[in-house]
Amino acid sequence: MYNEPMVEGKRHGGVIQCRLKRSDWPWVAERYHRRWLPWNRCITVDGIPRVLQPDQALGLYVTGKSLSGYEFDVSVHLWLRRGGRERAPGTSVLPFSPMNTEDWIDTLTPCAVLHVPSAT
Numbered sequence: 001m002y003n004e005p006m007v008e009g010k011r012h013g014g015v016i017q018c019r020l021k022r023s024d025w026p027w028v029a030e031r032y033h034r035r036w037l038p039w040n041r042c043i044t045v046d047g048i049p050r051v052l053q054p055d056q057a058l059g060l061y062v063t064g065k066s067l068s069g070y071e072f073d074v075s076v077h078l079w080l081r082r083g084g085r086e087r088a089p090g091t092s093v094l095p096f097s098p099m100n101t102e103d104w105i106d107t108l109t110p111c112a113v114l115h116v117p118s119a120t
Contacts (some may be wrong), residue, residue: 006043006058006076006111013112018073019119025064028072028116033062034106036090038058039077043111055081057089059099060110070115078109 004013020028037058042051051056061075079089085103099106 001037001074001076001114002039004076004112004114006040007055008043008109008111009047011110015070015115015117016074019117021119022064022065024119025072026072027029029062032057032060032074034101035079035096036059036099038090038095038097040076048066055102057081057099059089059104060096061104061108061110066119068113068115071118071120072116074114074116075110075116076112078105078107078111081105 027082036062040052040058042049043058044050047107057078057079058076063073063075064071079099081089081104086102087098087103089104089108090097
């Protein structure tokens with residue numbers, strides 16, 4: 001994930017080399033769904049790299065088996081801070097801390113989608 005280019009609207013990406021089973025879904029969702037990515041501060045928009053603005057952040061969104069054909073997809077979505085709010089996007093500065101959903105909104109705009117293959 002650290003090396004995956006973040007591009008506004010990107011709906012594809014690499015394969016995470018960690019095979020999982022359908023029964024791993026609760027663990028994957030609990031650990032990674034709606035989690036903040038504090039280290040990535042840049043996305044490409046219309047072919048131009050841009051630094052995220054203070055009211056923008058990137059967070060994970062985990063989906064189960066989908067049209068990709070993989071067991072799980074881990075998307076990176078663009079989040080926006082609600083007007084008049086000032087708190088950070090995550091509940092702590094640690095990687096993968098829960099997103100602050102009180103002050104931030106998931107735009108559902110993908111910037112990358114990584115795929116997790118099935119262990120079966």
